[in-house]
Structures are given as structure tokens and as C-alpha cells.
Amino acid sequence: MTFDSNAFLIIFTGALIAISCGFLGVFMMLRKMSMTGDAISHAVLPGIVIGFFVSGSQRSLEVIMGAGLLGILATLMIEGLRKKAKVQLDASIGITFTLLFAIGIILINLFAYKVDLDQECVLYGEIAYLPIDLWITKSGLTMGPRITWLAGLNFLFVSGFIYLLFKELILTSFDESFSSVIGINAKGINLALMSMVSYTTVSSFESVGAILVVALLVVPPATAFLWTKSLIPLLKLTSVLGILIAILGYYLAYWLDSSIAGMMVTVAGVFFFVSALIKGKRPSWLQGTYKAAKPFGI
Amino acid sequence: MISQVENPVLEIHDLTVSYDQNPVLWNVDLSLPSGKLVGILGPNGAGKSTLIKSIMGLIPPTSGYVRIFDKPLNDVRARISYVPQRESVDWNFPASVLDVVMMGTYGKLGLFRRPGKKEKNLAMQCLEQVGMTGFVERQISELSGGQQQRVFIARALAQQADLYLMDEPFAGVDMATETAIFQLLKEMADSGKTVLVVHHDIHSAMNFFDWVIMLNLHLVASGPKELVITEDLLRKTYGGKLNLLTKVTDLIRNKDFNPLKS
Numbered sequence: 001m002t003f004d005s006n007a008f009l010i011i012f013t014g015a016l017i018a019i020s021c022g023f024l025g026v027f028m029m030l031r032k033m034s035m036t037g038d039a040i041s042h043a044v045l046p047g048i049v050i051g052f053f054v055s056g057s058q059r060s061l062e063v064i065m066g067a068g069l070l071g072i073l074a075t076l077m078i079e080g081l082r083k084k085a086k087v088q089l090d091a092s093i094g095i096t097f098t099l100l101f102a103i104g105i106i107l108i109n110l111f112a113y114k115v116d117l118d119q120e121c122v123l124y125g126e127i128a129y130l131p132i133d134l135w136i137t138k139s140g141l142t143m144g145p146r147i148t149w150l151a152g153l154n155f156l157f158v159s160g161f162i163y164l165l166f167k168e169l170i171l172t173s174f175d176e177s178f179s180s181v182i183g184i185n186a187k188g189i190n191l192a193l194m195s196m197v198s199y200t201t202v203s204s205f206e207s208v209g210a211i212l213v214v215a216l217l218v219v220p221p222a223t224a225f226l227w228t229k230s231l232i233p234l235l236k237l238t239s240v241l242g243i244l245i246a247i248l249g250y251y252l253a254y255w256l257d258s259s260i261a262g263m264m265v266t267v268a269g270v271f272f273f274v275s276a277l278i279k280g281k282r283p284s285w286l287q288g289t290y291k292a293a294k295p296f297g298i
Numbered sequence: 299m300i301s302q303v304e305n306p307v308l309e310i311h312d313l314t315v316s317y318d319q320n321p322v323l324w325n326v327d328l329s330l331p332s333g334k335l336v337g338i339l340g341p342n343g344a345g346k347s348t349l350i351k352s353i354m355g356l357i358p359p360t361s362g363y364v365r366i367f368d369k370p371l372n373d374v375r376a377r378i379s380y381v382p383q384r385e386s387v388d389w390n391f392p393a394s395v396l397d398v399v400m401m402g403t404y405g406k407l408g409l410f411r412r413p414g415k416k417e418k419n420l421a422m423q424c425l426e427q428v429g430m431t432g433f434v435e436r437q438i439s440e441l442s443g444g445q446q447q448r449v450f451i452a453r454a455l456a457q458q459a460d461l462y463l464m465d466e467p468f469a470g471v472d473m474a475t476e477t478a479i480f481q482l483l484k485e486m487a488d489s490g491k492t493v494l495v496v497h498h499d500i501h502s503a504m505n506f507f508d509w510v511i512m513l514n515l516h517l518v519a520s521g522p523k524e525l526v527i528t529e530d531l532l533r534k535t536y537g538g539k540l541n542l543l544t545k546v547t548d549l550i551r552n553k554d555f556n557p558l559k560s
């Protein structure tokens with residue numbers, strides 16, 4: 001087989017997105033907040049529509065900012081419902097993201113005459129069109145596919161974020177009250193992580209879509225956690241899985257003439273179930289928190 | 299029976315704490331001297347954990363204030379350390395014993411800086427103090443309850459604080475470990491640190507603590523052990539539940555009776 005530059009670009013972009021999502025997903029999983037990622041990926045829709053409406057373009061900074069703000073709003077709403085209104089975490093996630101997503105759909109319908117944006121594009125995305133969507137500078141220079149640049153930029157931001165705040169992210173994930181006592185702002189770190197998730201979601205929308213972003217946030221970290229119990233190998237294994245998923249997903253989709261993003265997530269799911277079978281024990285997110293028996297107090 | 303002291307390490311003034319309008323601590327007013335091993339005693343639900351959580355600002359008080367080293371909490375965070383209840387974290391977290399102990403050094407490091415050789419050496423020293431040097435690389439999910447507790451104490455030691463607040467560090471810990479940890483806490487107190495321990499076993503409390511705080515929603519007593527552990531005050535703290543217990547206490551007091559030896 002000769003070198004196919006289109007195939008390479010699609011796999012390369014897919015891998016970048018899968019690694020960015022996987023890195024963030026590891027910390028979401030350790031915080032038991034994987035489903036908050038799901039909520040954010042849907043809740044950013046109104047932000048995208050408003051950003052689109054304000055700027056008139058699907059690929060403007062306003063769209064990313066709108067989505068980022070809505071992601072933070074969703075996080076705050078989930079926390080607020082849970083702490084102030086005493087709603088269960090899963091219920092407050094369900095309420096928040098369906099409400100925000102519904103508002104997004106109404107906004108799309110209201111602005112439909114002005115906005116070239118449909119739910120399908122947001123929900124499913126299409127990475128196969130990537131090679132024909134080029135970034136051309138004002139002087140007419142062709143810089144290559146726009147989405148690959150977006151994914152690369154996103155990858156740099158996510159890696160930088162995790163590198164710089166590594167110890168804070170670990171500590172606030174492991175023991176939030178201890179981190180507050182020693183003066184590390186757990187709430188601020190949490191919001192920063194959620195903003196990164198919102199930004200990654202938006203930046204990956206066009207290529208893999210909202211539903212599949214969620215899968216990339218949750219499945220590779222959960223798979224890797226079946227194989228290792230230390231953090232650095234966990235991050236490494238998650239990125240290797242991301243690359244494998246992109247390669248296998250592309251070629252299987254090519255072979256079956258089907259959706260690349262869909263196939264990537266199917267491959268991820270297969271990896272997970274094979275790992276779960278091989279490791280032969282219940283995955284850790286089913287075990288719940290270990291509770292030691294306490295002696296009876298008097 | 300509440301003894302106030304001059305130049306207190308910790309001063310709690312008229313503290314009331316509530317969860318959803320329901321006060322769980324009423325008008326706690328006390329001060330503590332430095333260099334003492336202090337026990338907080340009381341029945342379940344007496345507000346012992348709530349008291350230390352509000353000292354550290356984890357739960358905002360409804361009224362009253364706390365001053366530590368005669369300063370507000372935010373000015374002295376670096377000098378305070380905390381050992382949370384063992385069950386408050388998920389021990390399946392992917393970290394080694396050394397990783398967790400190093401967390402104690404994060405506060406002094408500040409944002410963006412990574413722990414280096416100095417922090418690692420400090421963490422190793424602290425692990426040695428709690429007798430866990432053999433477990434440095436061990437995953438925390440593979441530790442027993444008593445070992446988890448010792449890791450938490452080592453993490454607090456790594457903070458090199460002056461005031462330590464410990465929430466039930468002896469829950470689910472065997473006798474030998476309990477004695478060893480108490481010995482360590484005593485050494486810390488002797489070197490001038492103040493150690494505040496939530497505890498519910500009255501017998502070991504009599505042996506080990508210098509100063510005792512008795513709590514049952516209200517502050518019942520706070521003072522040197524000899525003055526505070528009396529039947530009257532114990533009864534006030536534990537109410538009717540103490541009947542059996544007082545008998546045992548009396549026996550131990552009067553006859554130097556040791557049930558483990560007879």
C-alpha cells in the first residue's frame with residue numbers, strides 16, 4: 001500500500017483528539033466525574049449557537065468562548081444543585097445537560113434563518129471531510145487541513161495544562177479537603193479542568209461530534225485503569241490506546257465504508273470489553289469506594 | 299470545667315456551626331496551650347469531626363471565630379496539618395505510598411513547582427518515623443487499614459506544621475499500631491507541636507492525652523486530663539450510655555485492674 005496522505009491526516013487528527021480527551025478523561029475518572037464530561041459536551045450547545053450568532057461564523061473565537069462559558073455554567077449548575085438543593089449527583093447531571101441542550105436546540109430553530117448549523121453536525125461530526133477543509137491564509141498560502149491545526153492546538157493546550165498543574169490535579173482528585181486545608185484552591189482547579197473539557201469538546205465537535213467525544217473521554221481511561229494502578233503508566237497507556245483506536249477505527253471504517261468516528265468508538269468499546277474479560281475482575285468503577293468496618297462507638 | 303490559657307495556640311470563640319439551619323455545635327469557647335497532646339472525646343454525633351473541620355475552615359461557622367497562633371486561619375495555613383478520616387478518600391486511586399506522602403509537601407511548594415530531591419528525602423524521613431519504609435513503592439490500594447492510617451500521618455508530618463488536627467486516626471487500627479502512633483504523637487508534642495486528636499476510646503485517652511476536650515453538641519469540658527476526666531463530666535458527655543463504662547473506669551482506677559492480663 002502506498003502512503004496515503006489523506007489517511008495519515010485523518011488518523012493523525014483522530015489520534016490527537018483521542019489523546020487530548022484521554023488525558024482529561026483520566027482526571028475526570030479519578031474524580032468520579034466521567035458523566036460530568038458527558039453533561040458538558042451537550043451543555044455547550046447553546047454557547048456554540050450564541051457564539052455563532054454573534055460572530056456569524058462557525059469557526060470563530062466567539063464560538064469557543066461561548067462554549068467554554070456554558071461548560072463552566074453547567075459545572076456550576078451541577079455542583080449548585082447537588083450542594084444547595086441536595087439533588088443526587090446523577091440527577092443533577094441529567095437535569096442540567098438536558099435543559100441546556102434543549103435550550104440550544106430551541107436557539108438553533110429560532111435563528112435557523114441565519115445559522116448554518118444543524119444538530120446532526122454537532123452530534124455526529126465527520127472526520128472524513130477533513131482533507132478538503134483547508135486553512136488558507138490571506139496571502140493564499142495553503143497550510144493544510146484546518147481541523148488538524150485545531151486538534152494540534154488543543155493537544156498542546158491540554159498537555160501544557162496537565163503538565164503545569166499536575167500536582168494540584170492529583171491532590172484535588174485524591175483528597176479535596178486536604179488540598180483545601182493546605183491552601184490549594186480545589187474549586188478553582190476543578191473549574192479550570194472543566195473549562196479545558198469544554199474547550200476540547202468544542203474543538204473536537206466538527207470532527208468527531210458530541211456523543212463520540214464523550215466516549216473518548218470515558219472509555220480509554222477506564223480501559224487503561226484495568227491494566228495499571230499507577231498514574232504515569234495510566235496516562236501513557238491511555239495515549240497509546242488513543243493512537244490504536246484512531247488507526248484501527250480508520251481502516252475498519254474504510255473497509256466497511258462506514259463512519260470513522262463511529263468506528264473509532266466501537267474499537268474503543270471492544271478494547272474495553274476485551275480488557276475487562278482478560279483482567280477477569282469487576283472494573284473499578286463498579287466496585288465503588290472501599291469502606292472499612294468501624295468499631296462500634298460507645 | 300473549662301480551663302482557658304494565656305497565649306493560646308488555638309482560640310475558639312463562641313463557635314456555633316449548623317448544617318441546614320440545624321446547629322450541630324453550640325457556643326464552643328475554648329483555648330489550648332502549645333506542646334500538648336489534646337484529645338477530643340464525645341459520643342457519636344457529638345460534633346467532634348465538625349469541630350476540627352470548622353477549625354480548618356472546611357465548614358463555615360454560623361457565628362463565632364477561630365484564631366490560630368493569634369492569627370486568622372488564612373495567614374497560617376502553612377503551619378496547620380490535617381489527617382482526615384481514612385474512609386474519606388478512595389484508596390483505589392492510582393498512587394504509591396511515596397506519592398501520597400509527597401502530597402504533604404505540595405502546600406509549601408506553591409503553584410507550578412514540582413517536588414524534587416529535597417521533598418523526596420523529607421517524605422522518606424516521615425515514612426521512617428511511622429515505620430513504613432518497607433512500603434515506599436507499594437500501591438495504596440494494597441495497604442491494610444492501619445498502614446493507610448500511618449501513610450496519612452506521614453503525609454501530615456511531611457508538611458512540617460506546628461498544629462496537627464487528626465480525625466479518628468485510630469479507627470480500625472490494632473492495639474500495637476495504636477500504641478506506636480501514640481508514642482510518635484507524644485514525641486511530636488514534646489518537641490513543641492500541638493496535636494489535636496478526635497478519639498472515642500476513653501481508656502486509651504486516659505493514658506495518652508495531656509489535655510482533654512469533652513464535647514456533646516455543647517462543650518462539656520476542656521482542660522488538663524487530671525482535672526477533666528471525672529465521673530461527673532464523663533456522665534455529662536456520654537449521658538446514660540456511660541453506665542457500663544463508668545463501672546469499668548472505676549475498676550481500672552481503683553484496682554489498677556488490667557482485663558488483658560487477668
